[in-house]
Amino acid sequence: MNEVFSTPIEIRFAHCDPAGIVFYPRYFELINGVVEDWCGHALGMSFHEMHVVKDIGLPTVHIETDFVKTSVLGDRLTAQLRVLKLGRASVTVEIRMVGEKNDLRLRAELVLVMAHVRDRKAIALPEVLRTQMQRFVVVDAIS
Amino acid sequence: MNEVFSTPIEIRFAHCDPAGIVFYPRYFELINGVVEDWCGHALGMSFHEMHVVKDIGLPTVHIETDFVKTSVLGDRLTAQLRVLKLGRASVTVEIRMVGEKNDLRLRAELVLVMAHVRDRKAIALPEVLRTQMQRFVVVDAIS
Amino acid sequence: MNEVFSTPIEIRFAHCDPAGIVFYPRYFELINGVVEDWCGHALGMSFHEMHVVKDIGLPTVHIETDFVKTSVLGDRLTAQLRVLKLGRASVTVEIRMVGEKNDLRLRAELVLVMAHVRDRKAIALPEVLRTQMQRFVVVDAIS
Amino acid sequence: MNEVFSTPIEIRFAHCDPAGIVFYPRYFELINGVVEDWCGHALGMSFHEMHVVKDIGLPTVHIETDFVKTSVLGDRLTAQLRVLKLGRASVTVEIRMVGEKNDLRLRAELVLVMAHVRDRKAIALPEVLRTQMQRFVVVDAIS
Numbered sequence: 001m002n003e004v005f006s007t008p009i010e011i012r013f014a015h016c017d018p019a020g021i022v023f024y025p026r027y028f029e030l031i032n033g034v035v036e037d038w039c040g041h042a043l044g045m046s047f048h049e050m051h052v053v054k055d056i057g058l059p060t061v062h063i064e065t066d067f068v069k070t071s072v073l074g075d076r077l078t079a080q081l082r083v084l085k086l087g088r089a090s091v092t093v094e095i096r097m098v099g100e101k102n103d104l105r106l107r108a109e110l111v112l113v114m115a116h117v118r119d120r121k122a123i124a125l126p127e128v129l130r131t132q133m134q135r136f137v138v139v140d141a142i143s
Numbered sequence: 144m145n146e147v148f149s150t151p152i153e154i155r156f157a158h159c160d161p162a163g164i165v166f167y168p169r170y171f172e173l174i175n176g177v178v179e180d181w182c183g184h185a186l187g188m189s190f191h192e193m194h195v196v197k198d199i200g201l202p203t204v205h206i207e208t209d210f211v212k213t214s215v216l217g218d219r220l221t222a223q224l225r226v227l228k229l230g231r232a233s234v235t236v237e238i239r240m241v242g243e244k245n246d247l248r249l250r251a252e253l254v255l256v257m258a259h260v261r262d263r264k265a266i267a268l269p270e271v272l273r274t275q276m277q278r279f280v281v282v283d284a285i286s
Numbered sequence: 287m288n289e290v291f292s293t294p295i296e297i298r299f300a301h302c303d304p305a306g307i308v309f310y311p312r313y314f315e316l317i318n319g320v321v322e323d324w325c326g327h328a329l330g331m332s333f334h335e336m337h338v339v340k341d342i343g344l345p346t347v348h349i350e351t352d353f354v355k356t357s358v359l360g361d362r363l364t365a366q367l368r369v370l371k372l373g374r375a376s377v378t379v380e381i382r383m384v385g386e387k388n389d390l391r392l393r394a395e396l397v398l399v400m401a402h403v404r405d406r407k408a409i410a411l412p413e414v415l416r417t418q419m420q421r422f423v424v425v426d427a428i429s
Numbered sequence: 430m431n432e433v434f435s436t437p438i439e440i441r442f443a444h445c446d447p448a449g450i451v452f453y454p455r456y457f458e459l460i461n462g463v464v465e466d467w468c469g470h471a472l473g474m475s476f477h478e479m480h481v482v483k484d485i486g487l488p489t490v491h492i493e494t495d496f497v498k499t500s501v502l503g504d505r506l507t508a509q510l511r512v513l514k515l516g517r518a519s520v521t522v523e524i525r526m527v528g529e530k531n532d533l534r535l536r537a538e539l540v541l542v543m544a545h546v547r548d549r550k551a552i553a554l555p556e557v558l559r560t561q562m563q564r565f566v567v568v569d570a571i572s
Contacts, residue, residue: 305486305546307549309461310461311454311458311461314453314454318454337447337448345450345496346496347496348493349492353488353491406450
C-alpha cells in the first residue's frame, strides 16, 4: 500500500492556447493518459486488453479538478497517481501534476467505474486488477 | 435574474472514443465552447475581444463534473448555463447538458477567474461584463 | 451536378495555438466535420447511420492541403465541398475554406473510401449515397 | 547528411475513434509532435525557445499524407523524419510512421516555413537551425 504511480509529462505545443498556457481540456487528455499508463504499466492490464480483448472499460463518472498554477510550453511535469478509495466496481484516484520544483500545477480526483463496453453496465473490478490497485491505496484515506 | 443561457450541441464523430461514446476530455472542449458562446452571444464580449483586443481572459481554476449518462455519435444535446455565484474577479457557473428528452447527461460546476493574459494576475470583472452576468444568476443560490 | 455543399465554421478558442492562429491539426477536425455534415445534411446518410446502424465508414486514405492564409480566433469561415472524382468505392472531394471576404484560407483534397468497420475492407459505395454524391461532381473534372 | 530522426509513438485511447482506429486528425497532432521533438531534441532549438524566447515559429504551409494502413489502440509505432528540401526560409520534410514489423502506416510530406509570430512574415531560417537541418537532408533528393 501507499505506493505512488509516477509518470513524466511534457507540455507540448498542441496543449497550449492563445494565452500560451495549457488549454484545460488538454489536461484531461493528459489525465486520461495517466490512468491509461497506470493500467498498462503498473496494473498489468492495458487499455488495449480491456477494450479490444475483453470488451470492458474504465469510464470516468465524476471528476473534480483544481488548476492551482498554469503550465507553459516546454514545462516538464510529473504526474502522481494514488488510490483514495477502492470499491467493488469503482475506484477513486487522485492525480497530481507537479513542476520541476515540485510545485503543484493541478490536483484532480476521479471516480472510475469498471463497465462492459457493449451494454455500458457496471461490473465488479476483475480480481487481478483490484489486487494490483490495492498497492496504490493511501492508507490514511481508508482508516 | 434567473435567466438560462442555452445552446445546442451535436455529438460528432470527433468527440467519440472506441467505446462509441463521448471521450470525456471532449466534453470539456464543448463546455469551454459553451462559456465562449455565452460571452460572445449573451454577454456582449467575445473571446476575440477579450484575448486579441483587451489582452484579458477567463481561465477556469476549478471544475467538477458528474457524467450522469453517456452520449453517443449523433446525439443532439442542449447545454444550459446558469450563474451560481458572482464575485469581484470570479464567477461560478453551472453547465448542464441534456438530451432530447431532457435527460441529464452531465452537470458541471466551474469557477472562472478574470485575468490579465500577460502577467496572469486576477483582475476585477469589467463592469459591462459583470452587469450582463447578473441576468444569469440563480436567485436561490445567493439568498 | 456542379452543386457546392457549404457550411459555416467559426474559429473557436479551442482551435488556436500559442501563436494565436488555428493549430493545423484542428483544421483536419473541422474538415472531418464538413464531410460529416455533407453526409448527414446533404446526402441523407449520417455518420451515426453509417457507424452505429450499418457498421460502415468513410475513412480518409489520402489528403493534401495548402494552408494559404492563417485564420484567427473569432473568424467566420465558410467551407465549400465539391466532388472531383467519384469511383466505385472511393470519392475524391475538394474542400475550400474562405473568409468573409471570400479570401481563401485553405484548400484540401481528400480521397475517402467506403469500408466495412469490422474487417476494414473497401466496399462499393451504397447506391443511395453514390446517387446523391453525383449532384456535387464538378463537371469539368470528369470530362 | 542522410541522417534519420526517429522517435517512438504509442497509439493511445485518446487517438482512436468509434471504429477503433486512429482518427486521422490525431495523426497530425502526432506529426506536429515529431517536428517539435526534432527541433528540440536533434536541432537544438525547442518550440519553447522559438515561440516564447525568440517569437518565431515554423508553421506548416503544405502537407500531403497517404494513410497506408490503419493503426489501433496500443500499437507501438516509430516515426522517421528526413529532409527532402532545404530552402532559405522553408524546409520540406518527409515523415513516415511504421509499425513493429516495419510496416508502413503513413507517409507525410510537409512544407514548413520559418516565420515571425507577430507579423506572420516568412524569414530566413536561423543559420544555427539550418546547419543542423542539413544533417537530415536526403542526398538523393537534392542531387
